[in-house]
Every structure is written in C-alpha cells, then in structure tokens.
Amino acid sequence: MKKITPKIQAVPTNIITGFLGAGKTSAILHLLKSKPHNERWAVLVNEFGEIGVDGSLFQGQHTEEGKIFIREVPGGCMCCTAGLPMQIALNQLLTRAKPDRLLIEPTGLGHPVEVLESLTNEHYFDVLSIEKIITLVDARNLVDSRYTDHATFNQQIAIADIIVGNKQDLYQKWKLSLLSRVN
C-alpha cells in the first residue's frame, strides 16, 4: 500500500525578533528548555554576521531524541539575499521535523515587515499559522537615538504582539555605573 505523507498544515509559528544583541538566541535556548517533552519543535535561524556566535550556541541543541530540530540560514536578510535558500531551508526543516511548533529567528538587521509578509504569502498560507510575534528589546537602548531612530528597530516594535525588556539582569549594574559616574 502506498504510504501517504500527511500534509504539513497550520504549524503554530512564533517569530522572535529583536535588534543585534537583544538576546534572541538565549531566549530561544530558554524556550527550548520549557518545550513539552512530547512535542516536536523546529527552529529556523537566519543570522547575518553573528552566525558564528549563534551557530556555536545552537550546536548540540538539535536532537532527534529530544525532538528539537534546528536549521540555520546564513547570508543576510530572509526577504532579500537569503530569499530562496531560506525557503528551501524552511521546507526541508518542516518536512524533516514535522513540528508541533516552529520558532523563527530572523536576523536583527533584516526587514521585519517584509519577512512577515514572506511568511504569510501564498507559499506558507496553509502551512504556517503565525502566532505571537515576540520582540526582544534591551531597554537600556531606549535612550539611544541610534536605536530609536532606526527603521528596523521601530519596525520590530511595530510588528510585535509582545515586547520583552530583555537582559534585565544587566540593568541594575548599568544603573549603578551611571550613578557612580554622576557621583
């Protein structure tokens, strides 16, 4: 009898975005720790420049047994230079992992709005069910116009369903060092 591969449909998908250095990779590693054991999760990482760092962080996380499937797409923004490689990588990842959940980490320097459009276009309309978009912000940067005037930074905040003030553990030290400069 011919085996019919079930069609992959409506995979719950979260986009985890944020500027370079906002702690996206650590946040995903943290989420993976809370994955229900019976669920299969897939992670698509699209990084630009920081691939070396992130690559090594994710190494060893991919485990068939642990039902965690990680695929990295190097080489620029998902919607631009990495367009086709990213589609191929995503399709292969979905076929292999048949995930109960998909996490997507786009590069912190990409185009969040266009990335979202490319994940909701006709190719993925039935395949992915885009759920909460989580934007990580290092709140210390909210006083820095290099961030607050940056189009990508603002788009990331605009598309967010949830904004997380990340790296909070570092703020106290930062505040203390500001105070010590004043005093």
Ligand SMILES: [Zn+2]
């Ligand atoms: Zn782009």
